[in-house]
Amino acid sequence: MSLLKGRAWVFGDDVDTDLIYHNKYLAETDPNNMPQYAFEYYPGKENFAKEVKPGDIVVAGRNFGCGSSREHAVYCLQYAGGPCVLAETCSRIYYRYAVNNGYLVLFVKGISEAIKEGKIADGDELEIDTAKGTIRDITNGNEFHGDAVSDLENDIMRAGGLFPYLKAQAGKEKVEE
Amino acid sequence: MGKTSIVKIMERASGHPVKEGDRIWCNIDLASARDFGGANCVLQFEKEMGKDAKVWDPDKVAYTFDLQAPSHSEKVSNNQKIIREFAKRQGIKHVFDINHGIGQHVMLEHGLIKPGDVVLGTDSHMNLLGAVGAFSTGVGNSDVAAAYISGKNWFRVPETMKIEVTGNFKRGVCMRDLLTRIIGDLGASGMDFLAVEFTGETIERATLAERITLCSMVTEMSGKVPLIMPSGEVLEWLVQRAGEEVRDRVETLKADPDAEYCKVYRYNVDNLEPMASCPDAPDNVKPIREIAGTEVNQVHIGSCSNGRFEDIQAAYEVLMAGGGKVSPKVRAIITPSTTEVQIACAKAGMIEKFLEAGIVFTNPTCALCTAEHYGALPAGDIGCSTTNRNFIGKVGKGSHTYLMSPMSAMATAVKGCIADPREILK
Numbered sequence: 001m002s003l004l005k006g007r008a009w010v011f012g013d014d015v016d017t018d019l020i021y022h023n024k025y026l027a028e029t030d031p032n033n034m035p036q037y038a039f040e041y042y043p044g045k046e047n048f049a050k051e052v053k054p055g056d057i058v059v060a061g062r063n064f065g066c067g068s069s070r071e072h073a074v075y076c077l078q079y080a081g082g083p084c085v086l087a088e089t090c091s092r093i094y095y096r097y098a099v100n101n102g103y104l105v106l107f108v109k110g111i112s113e114a115i116k117e118g119k120i121a122d123g124d125e126l127e128i129d130t131a132k133g134t135i136r137d138i139t140n141g142n143e144f145h146g147d148a149v150s151d152l153e154n155d156i157m158r159a160g161g162l163f164p165y166l167k168a169q170a171g172k173e174k175v176e177e
Numbered sequence: 178m179g180k181t182s183i184v185k186i187m188e189r190a191s192g193h194p195v196k197e198g199d200r201i202w203c204n205i206d207l208a209s210a211r212d213f214g215g216a217n218c219v220l221q222f223e224k225e226m227g228k229d230a231k232v233w234d235p236d237k238v239a240y241t242f243d244l245q246a247p248s249h250s251e252k253v254s255n256n257q258k259i260i261r262e263f264a265k266r267q268g269i270k271h272v273f274d275i276n277h278g279i280g281q282h283v284m285l286e287h288g289l290i291k292p293g294d295v296v297l298g299t300d301s302h303m304n305l306l307g308a309v310g311a312f313s314t315g316v317g318n319s320d321v322a323a324a325y326i327s328g329k330n331w332f333r334v335p336e337t338m339k340i341e342v343t344g345n346f347k348r349g350v351c352m353r354d355l356l357t358r359i360i361g362d363l364g365a366s367g368m369d370f371l372a373v374e375f376t377g378e379t380i381e382r383a384t385l386a387e388r389i390t391l392c393s394m395v396t397e398m399s400g401k402v403p404l405i406m407p408s409g410e411v412l413e414w415l416v417q418r419a420g421e422e423v424r425d426r427v428e429t430l431k432a433d434p435d436a437e438y439c440k441v442y443r444y445n446v447d448n449l450e451p452m453a454s455c456p457d458a459p460d461n462v463k464p465i466r467e468i469a470g471t472e473v474n475q476v477h478i479g480s481c482s483n484g485r486f487e488d489i490q491a492a493y494e495v496l497m498a499g500g501g502k503v504s505p506k507v508r509a510i511i512t513p514s515t516t517e518v519q520i521a522c523a524k525a526g527m528i529e530k531f532l533e534a535g536i537v538f539t540n541p542t543c544a545l546c547t548a549e550h551y552g553a554l555p556a557g558d559i560g561c562s563t564t565n566r567n568f569i570g571k572v573g574k575g576s577h578t579y580l581m582s583p584m585s586a587m588a589t590a591v592k593g594c595i596a597d598p599r600e601i602l603k
Binding site for chain 2: 014016018019022023024026027028029041043062063066067068069070071074089091092093096097100101150151152153156161162163166167
């Protein structure tokens with residue numbers, strides 16, 4: 001599946017993990033229960049959890065997912081059926097969660113400014129070619145380009161996450177023996 | 178060209194030469210998890226690998242109960258129980274239960290951390306262990322649970338920034354103020370994915386508590402790991418706790434004099450003044466004098482950034498110089514980082530004075546970093562805190578927080594509004 005289509009939910013710079021998934025719900029251990037709390041504390045996006053549809057795409061500026069450690073902040077979007085996050089950059093820790101769960105994060109140059117200038121907005125229909133890294137805003141015709149993901153992260157993501165990747169590697173080693 | 182510390186650490190941990198930008202697999206020296214995240218690690222490991230699967234090395238796994246200690250919700254109590262029972266089944270001895278304090282600090286005090294160790298934890302402030310030269314970094318439950326399989330995990334070898342610090346702090350000014358100043362200059366993503374070496378005469382002289390403050394806040398600039406190789410009294414302290422091997426590690430892992438850095442910043446602290454992070458971001462920085470007089474409802478001193486004995490002692494001096502009472506307008510809470518710190522405060526006779534001053538002195542825990550901790554703020558309240566984050570609504574929807582040093586926080590508690598500690602310490 002290299003072509004993704006979905007509706008945009010647009011956020012600003014430095015969206016911290018408390019805004020994505022508030023610390024009030026940290027004791028939750030089942031990822032299936034996490035989407036109901038997504039963006040509850042983000043001013044103006046309190047209805048995200050109620051209105052998000054599978055396939056919807058989160059679009060953000062710089063440093064998405066900064067702040068506290070909690071993998072819940074990926075699960076709450078992934079288990080809501082979101083295929084990926086587009087961001088100018090995302091925090092180191094958030095990037096690890098995403099890769100380790102096979103959840104695609106594309107680093108998109110210029111998207112932080114584009115958000116501020118209204119060139120990509122809530123509800124826009126997006127089309128993403130994940131192989132080429134191209135992002136087209138069908139609603140207004142604007143185009144963006146995502147960076148290529150490095151080989152190791154790409155392999156882990158394509159395997160479906162860190163556990164499936166390690167199990168596949170262990171299988172390969174056995175065959176080689 | 179010489180090597181930076183992180184390159185040497187990662188070569189040791191991976192067993193082969195590395196260069197910046199490489200993706201490598203490192204051996205993990207310690208995989209820790211908290212009472213939050215820890216249950217997720219356990220459940221994920223058992224789901225993926227089966228109930229009978231064994232962790233690769235029970236002596237290299239640790240759990241620290243610090244988010245809610247003691248737990249005040251059934252859900253967290255249950256998560257703690259899941260961890261205790263797993264640890265028992267697996268023969269994991271390093272379980273620091275609700276009577277210990279903040280994980281990184283506790284593991285450090287118990288001699289589990291050496292320079293060059295690769296330490297994982299479900300806490301974004303794991304990297305404060307860079308204060309003794311460890312490569313410790315915050316990760317998620319998948320990282321920790323996957324490390325249980327064979328004791329390895331993947332990393333990108335980071336470029337290194339160097340920050341050189343010279344000069345002496347004036348009375349009433351401290352390491353936290355320097356750090357706040359740096360966050361204001363560099364911004365929330367100013368150290369994105371980087372290792373950061375702190376050097377210079379001010380760092381050489383710094384206590385462990387000061388080094389911890391400096392390193393803990395690197396996370397607030399999106400840094401991967403801060404590194405200060407132990408020296409002087411800090412080195413002797415660590416050798417006592419973690420063994421003689423520490424000396425060799427420091428020698429072999431310190432940066433080469435001709436190592437190359439992607440950025441170098443220089444700070445002189447001679448004329449530094451008390452600083453604060455204003456609502457609602459750590460990098461929204463102003464000098465205390467510009468916001469002095471702002472009314473606050475609650476003051477909280479503690480956390481992994483500023484909950485050491487020296488931090489509490491500095492606050493104590495301000496309290497006593499200010500008359501020994503906090504303003505009736507504010508609620509004041511002090512939370513030591515560990516039981517060891519709590520005992521030191523008791524022996525120094527400070528706790529009685531704090532109680533008489535009208536302050537709540539709590540058991541050691543992570544302090545008011547989440548709205549689930551005691552002291553959560555109601556909408557409309559203004560907090561003043563020595564924790565490391567003041568994101569909007571973090572400790573209560575509709576509340577706002579100013580972050581500052583323990584001295585500034587205590588000056589604020591005494592005056593009932595944001596105050597410069599230099600005015601009390603005159």
